Amino acid sequence: MIRACQLGDTKRIHFIINKAAQAYEGIIPADCYHQPYMSMDELKREMKRLTFFGWEINGELVGVMGFEPIKDVTLIRHAYVLPRWQKQGIGSKLLNHLKGLVTTSRLLMGTWADAHWAIDFYQKRGFSLQPNKDELLKTYWDIPQRQIETSVVLGINC
Numbered sequence: 001m002i003r004a005c006q007l008g009d010t011k012r013i014h015f016i017i018n019k020a021a022q023a024y025e026g027i028i029p030a031d032c033y034h035q036p037y038m039s040m041d042e043l044k045r046e047m048k049r050l051t052f053f054g055w056e057i058n059g060e061l062v063g064v065m066g067f068e069p070i071k072d073v074t075l076i077r078h079a080y081v082l083p084r085w086q087k088q089g090i091g092s093k094l095l096n097h098l099k100g101l102v103t104t105s106r107l108l109m110g111t112w113a114d115a116h117w118a119i120d121f122y123q124k125r126g127f128s129l130q131p132n133k134d135e136l137l138k139t140y141w142d143i144p145q146r147q148i149e150t151s152v153v154l155g156i157n158c
Contacts, residue, residue, distance in 0.1 A: 020080035
């Protein structure tokens with residue numbers, strides 16, 4: 001079941017993001033990977049900027065995806081499913097739900113260039129790599145230059 005996440009879900013969202021992000025270890029540049037992957041303070045700041053939606057099974061969140069309308073686009077942010085629940089359609093269901101909420105002309109998501117599984121996931125769902133990724137990352141995201149250098153942006157017209 002999909003639902004909007006609340007402040008009371010913060011610890012669980014933090015757990016999901018950090019558990020699922022362990023897949024990045026050894027994949028993304030070592031200077032960009034750390035544990036926890038996202039600190040609790042960073043998550044709290046992000047929760048003020050965007051809305052998280054989660055997939056719940058038996059009353060427990062097992063996947064989350066953030067949704068942030070910004071300027072003339074909508075961003076998908078922090079999309080994670082616990083490893084135990086991956087490859088069961090949860091990410092697709094969350095993405096389809098968020099697509100239905102988009103009121104802008106374009107939906108964008110950024111990920112690490114070497115996270116091929118994430119890129120494949122979005123490409124199979126109609127997203128394409130954006131050639132102007134540096135410009136997009138600088139315009140719509142607030143991330144360090146090193147992350148811009150090692151990331152890609154995928155997009156779909158709505």
